Amino acid sequence: MTRLALICLLCIPFLASAAEREPFDDRYCTTCHGTDGRGNEGVQAPRLAGMEPWYLKRQLENYRDGVRGAHPDDIEGLAMQPMAAGLTDESIQDIIEWAGGWNYVPAEHTISGDLDAGRALYQPCATCHGANAEGNEALGAPALAGQNDWYMVTQLRNFLAGYRGVHPRDVYGAQMRVMTTGLNGENDINNVVAYINSLSD
Numbered sequence: 795m796t797r798l799a800l801i802c803l804l805c806i807p808f809l810a811s812a813a814e815r816e817p818f819d820d821r822y823c824t825t826c827h828g829t830d831g832r833g834n835e836g837v838q839a840p841r842l843a844g845m846e847p848w849y850l851k852r853q854l855e856n857y858r859d860g861v862r863g864a865h866p867d868d869i870e871g872l873a874m875q876p877m878a879a880g881l882t883d884e885s886i887q888d889i890i891e892w893a894g895g896w897n898y899v900p901a902e903h904t905i906s907g908d909l910d911a912g913r914a915l916y917q918p919c920a921t922c923h924g925a926n927a928e929g930n931e932a933l934g935a936p937a938l939a940g941q942n943d944w945y946m947v948t949q950l951r952n953f954l955a956g957y958r959g960v961h962p963r964d965v966y967g968a969q970m971r972v973m974t975t976g977l978n979g980e981n982d983i984n985n986v987v988a989y990i991n992s993l994s995d
């Protein structure tokens with residue numbers, strides 16, 4: 795089965811039940827994001843465990859409000875967007891408290907690349923994401939260390955292609971999108987992500 799077909803199949807029951815959901819019955823996330831939010835490559839849903847609460851909140855609000863996951867070619871974003879569409883501010887807070895109990899476990903590495911090239915490419919990224927990819931709340935840049943590498947590859951492609959970070963209200967996404975213009979093609983993307991992987995070894 796193709797990845798897209800799998801994602802769509804998983805969506806159907808959630809779409810059907812979205813209308814009658816209770817405010818605090820929003821804990822279906824692990825179906826796609828894996829046990830304890832550890833990520834699930836099969837449906838391209840990234841690790842949520844250990845994610846900063848401010849970043850989790852912003853992404854849920856952005857999906858809910860159609861600021862993220864609205865581009866017709868953003869396949870994975872389109873799978874996630876309806877999952878957040880019915881969330882209230884109260885249920886987002888509830889999810890943040892629930893997800894806060896999941897332990898940070900660095901994701902397994904699935905891609906490799908040229909680490910020296912990746913280190914050089916990562917230098918401008920460190921300004922916002924930190925030298926160890928630990929993130930920086932003041933700049934709104936999330937931690938990247940320990941995140942699923944396949945997910946980071948998709949996001950970098952999506953920023954570059956203009957599938958993410960183009961909505962007029964996506965202030966942080968736009969800042970990030972500008973930064974991807976320094977990445978030329980798949981090799982650069984793989985190399986920089988391979989270097990980010992090395993920071994969580």
Ligand code: HEC
Pocket residue numbers: 801804805808820821822823824825826827837838839840842850853854870871872873874877878889948949
């Ligand atoms: C049908 C499967 C599915 C379900 C159910 C689901 N998600 Fe997702 N989620 C995804 C996919 C796929 C992505 C990747 C989207 C992308 O690539 O832009 C994603 C992305 C995210 C992101 C962005 C992560 C980041 O690093 O920016 C957050 C946050 C998130 N989901 C939270 C949740 C929460 C909380 C729930 C439960 C209320 C939930 N998801 C339910 C499939 C799902």
Ligand code: HEC
Pocket residue numbers: 852915916918919920921922923933934935936938941946947949950966967969970973974976977986
């Ligand atoms: C000007 C500050 C800044 C710089 C420099 C920067 N980023 Fe970002 N990055 C951000 C912000 C802010 C976000 C969050 C965007 C959002 O809220 O949607 C982000 C998001 C990301 C994401 C998506 C994370 C997720 O969980 O979805 C990846 C991957 C990423 N950056 C990689 C990089 C790489 C690689 C570089 C260097 C080529 C880089 N960033 C340079 C600010 C920056």
